[in-house]
Amino acid sequence: MNLEQIDEAQDRRGQAEGGPAFLRRDRSQKEATRVAYGKALLELGRENPQVVVLDADLSKSTHTGAFAKEFPERFFDMGIAEQDMMGTAAGLAFCGKTVFASSFAIFATGRAFDQVRNTICYPALNVKIAATHAGITVGEDGGSHEAIEDVALMRSIPNMTVVVPADATETRLAVKAAAAWEGPVYLRLGRLDVPVLFDEGYPFRIGKAVRLREGRDVALIANGVMVAAALEAADRLARDGIEARVINMSTVKPIDAEEIEAAARECGALVTAEEHNVLGGLGSAVAEVVVQRRPVPMALVGVQDRFGQSGKPLELLEEYGLTAADVEAAARQVVARKGR
Amino acid sequence: MNLEQIDEAQDRRGQAEGGPAFLRRDRSQKEATRVAYGKALLELGRENPQVVVLDADLSKSTHTGAFAKEFPERFFDMGIAEQDMMGTAAGLAFCGKTVFASSFAIFATGRAFDQVRNTICYPALNVKIAATHAGITVGEDGGSHEAIEDVALMRSIPNMTVVVPADATETRLAVKAAAAWEGPVYLRLGRLDVPVLFDEGYPFRIGKAVRLREGRDVALIANGVMVAAALEAADRLARDGIEARVINMSTVKPIDAEEIEAAARECGALVTAEEHNVLGGLGSAVAEVVVQRRPVPMALVGVQDRFGQSGKPLELLEEYGLTAADVEAAARQVVARKGR
Amino acid sequence: MSTQLSTQLLDPEYAFRPAQPVLSAEERNRLQGIALTLRRDIIEMTAAAQSGHPGGSLSAADIVTCLYFSILRHRPQDPHWPDRDRFVLSKGHAAPVLYAALAEAGYFPREQLQTLRRLHSPLQGHPDMRKLPGVEASTGSLGQGLSIGNGMALAGKLDGRDYRVYVLMGDGEIQEGMVWEAAMTSVHRHLDNLTAFVDYNQLQIDGRVTDIKSLTHVGRRFAAFGWHVLEIDGHDLDAIHAAVQDAQRTKGRPTLIVAHTIKGKGVPFMEDQVEWHGTAPKPDQAKEALAQLGAGGKEAAQA
Amino acid sequence: MSTQLSTQLLDPEYAFRPAQPVLSAEERNRLQGIALTLRRDIIEMTAAAQSGHPGGSLSAADIVTCLYFSILRHRPQDPHWPDRDRFVLSKGHAAPVLYAALAEAGYFPREQLQTLRRLHSPLQGHPDMRKLPGVEASTGSLGQGLSIGNGMALAGKLDGRDYRVYVLMGDGEIQEGMVWEAAMTSVHRHLDNLTAFVDYNQLQIDGRVTDIKSLTHVGRRFAAFGWHVLEIDGHDLDAIHAAVQDAQRTKGRPTLIVAHTIKGKGVPFMEDQVEWHGTAPKPDQAKEALAQLGAGGKEAAQA
Ligand SMILES: Cc1ncc(C[n+]2csc(CCOP(=O)(O)OP(=O)(O)O)c2C)c(N)n1
Ligand SMILES: Cc1ncc(C[n+]2csc(CCOP(=O)(O)OP(=O)(O)O)c2C)c(N)n1
Ligand SMILES: [Mg+2]
């Protein structure tokens, strides 16, 4: 898709009845973003011989396995050694490779933070960290495996770009965009099967938020699994005459400050929704912009600074306050605070 | 100091001409917070035989050396192995020890993040991470050694407490308070000699901000080396009739939301000042509270998402926009935005 | 009944086989019965949860049995007894075998086993010391248990307590550098009150350890780091017992027991199959597995 | 002139001394002169900065000299030449010796050396590949260079280029677990295009390596991990040269050269003194050091 087409698509947003053309009405098709990642990586491998993939003994779960099978010479399973994986990725990138390094989000970011910080981001190398199993929807494995800090970690490093795709379509586009992007990128992916929200016309660009629904009473700014929840919340709010704008803020860094400012100005109240600790993630990133550009009431839907635990993913979303109903309630609360 | 004395001291704040009684007028005495840490640790070691100290081949720089000399059997130099240090600290804490683990902030937080997260904070163990050489005032060692992400990292972990003392007096009190606190604590300390701001009456409590100067035109919320800068900025602003409240927000987590709300309500504009990336640190923590409780204009003084570099500490503070003049300029900017 | 371990696998340099049985026939019988109970529990728990890691739990069942039921000094009714021996399950994904042992030892009612991995259950997917009595360390992130164990062993020496610390690691797990940092600490600090096992089942998630990141001569590696090393058949209860006794007698340095094992041991269709690392048996598979394991564990053994 | 290294320190198992000199007298003379220049530069730079790490820079001066001036295939005028050999200074705090070598080789004007550690200087306290041509990797956080080198060596194999990769680590540095993760990778991937040095000067910051976290038999450790190991006198230019040649001939696995060295080598009052790890000489100390080193480096050698 060229730039013109993107702009056109952006213009179309919100025009058609019931939202932009690329937004699916039928959301019964489901696919985990990690699965979409695996497919996109394979396509990328076919297009670009400089693409090299690393994993740390989780290639079945991260879905790098398909790439490994087709391009065994360009795939390196580093074993259970995330630090070494990131250091090796840096060395390969120094030599001109575009490296995708995958593991679970908790280990990719936390076990190798210093490597990502000092050896990848400090010299701004072309390493793309595609981390799966982010957030509490990991489910049964429990709190030790549920990364709720990874966005805060990656966002705090200069030169790092942080993208949290909402569905399979966006993941595919984000993987391609990450490969084309100069420098390090963090892609946050999930284990859980989630609805495919977007059709191919979806105008993904790193650093650009996408408006999924128009509205001027409140803006719901979400990413990852919470985008579907935000859309559902908007539907519910509409029944009571509250018109909620829904924004997919898939890029957390560099954040789309213009879109946030416009939402603050035009809606006067914001809700952020993320599958992450409310300390340091999307909510913080939006709050930083809001207070500096246009202070308005905000509510932060997310994990309220407690560790995850075992359970079924949907049970956990409920337990941790990450459902459409939670987003809806938060929206009502901020709307009530407006202009006070 | 007992609770009553603390309350009394709190009451005194702002009463005396020119600020609270515990705030020194003469700031010529200087001491790095890491030096104060070393002394406090020694006192603690004498008081409490359960205190054990770990270091990772930096005991001269972190100033754990004095403890090591007096209590060699309770000091463990783990060599250049920060991960192992944190795991060992956890094991010692499991067995009833109060463990202080020290290294440079960049390595204590980044090289051992997963250990701190999963093995110390997840089970909420009694490990106190006292990290020195935080921020750009590290100076000549340069960007690879200048932690500007550590507060963001530590703040994102549930069960963690984050304290950034402003001077030697506060450091001593914070070390004692950390030892008495149940669970993990992160103490952020500096390499640079900084003015001693507080006399012994300083009412330090974890989780409580301390007001250093009254004012109702704008509130300057700072911690670490930026507290002195904020005080100086307030002096300068006063010359133009702008009365700035100065708040030492040494505890970044749990943050003193009441004090922030009061500042927002009473002053209508806030400036945060920290020696840390503006993404994820004190500024974000304050912004989170502000948007949820009382949205007002804010400016974030801090490192603007770029890596540190070599230079003399004071040159770097200038280069990175962390001087009293920068705080002053930010204050003027937010005051101008008030009520707009 | 199932795949046999070739004792030729043991590194001749460190091979350790007790010259004669160290357990009485009765004792061996009792322990075998318990090991069978644990294996049955592992199958039932993971089947009930439809989630979890049977392979690495089964491979460690004999080691865990031997530790909890003939070696560890502990008091299930007083889990925080300061003089207890400590066991750290560094390979936290093998939680089912630990939970089965703790239940069998009486730390909590057996019925709780069925709540594995359920919301609010104390039996988390990976061990959580704050939720379940008897769990000595919260693990799950691999590579950390040896450092934790070192810390416990240091505390023991500091406090003049004579408890011992046992750490169980996976073979894939020792690809984590932190293990080698810790291995240096154990030696440097002369932690002869610490014994570590490697559950050397030769499989990790993505395949055979040799293919992913080779760990040949693992005994020699630790020996070069200064450890006292023994290589045993990790399903031979006499060998496990004798090796631990040898470790207890070894002064001035820690002991590593390389326990050659078979992943999925006891359930033929799971044995040495990488697929069974983290896949729970479906109900019919669980039924088959239980049938293959044989009846009743302790009860059957006593019969 | 200064502390002599006892060759008895070399592990007899891996001791390596060329039977006869491999360098011509002229070549040796040239290299000795350059090494002296680098040492003088190290003193001058750190004295000018009043900050930096002379000890570990001096201990590595002979290795770095040998690499940059008789072994590495590189083009200072074309620092990104794809077929160049790569040198990774894993112990990044020894930046002064690297900067001195790069200046001497012509990557940038010698005058820049005086800007070490100054604001906006390309000569950062620790090497920054984005700021200074010839720096192959940004280092400073210890333990990472071997992984980086592995990545470069893998890329070389992928691209069918025959460049070689050299990595220099400190002995304290190899206490970092990441080094051992990387050590497994180098062997598992058969990286015979990679050669690593350990600057085995027996000192780290807090004291002697033996006291902090013992690393006895470091050669045996790497050998147990599958490396080809050579132990040499790291100040003997012939030995360094010959060892690298031996590494180049070694197929199928990486080579580790344990270079026994003296920290602060060349400046008697700094030699084997832990205090000189990270302390810059005061002006009078610098003067004394330069006097002790002797005049003029290259010029004197040519005279
Ligand atoms: C630090 C870390 N990285 C990755 C994982 C994911 N993981 C869980 S089990 C496992 C394989 C473990 O293999 P091994 O240690 O051989 O265990 P066993 O064969 O005994 O089950 C991996 C990679 C993890 N839990 N922790
Ligand atoms: C990960 C990390 N931890 C700690 C440090 C601080 N540090 C810098 S140099 C040094 C000692 C290095 O000793 P060694 O590797 O023996 O170097 P040499 O003796 O050759 O100077 C330490 C601990 C660091 N740079 N990186
Ligand atoms: Mg295994």
Ligand SMILES: [Mg+2]
């Ligand atoms: Mg050294």
